Amino acid sequence: MQREDAPVPARGAGDLPVRVGPAGGNPVDWKPRSGVLAGQLPKSSPITFGFNAAGIVAEVGCEVFTGACRR
Numbered sequence: 001m002q003r004e005d006a007p008v009p010a011r012g013a014g015d016l017p018v019r020v021g022p023a024g025g026n027p028v029d030w031k032p033r034s035g036v037l038a039g040q041l042p043k044s045s046p047i048t049f050g051f052n053a054a055g056i057v058a059e060v061g062c063e064v065f066t067g068a069c070r071r
Contacts, residue, residue: 012061014061016060019057023054
């Protein structure tokens, strides 16, 4: 595996994007790549791994807390 930067997607009104710092690799991350879960999970590249992460909230969409954007 190798670290790669992904493009930042556009933020929607209900999104709360997090700028990820540390991330962990667990069995659910490496097993699909190794073939251990063949037939259970798709194994096509590229696969984005990393379900455990810590970071800082980068932005807050206008509907995250209020449910409505002010115009």
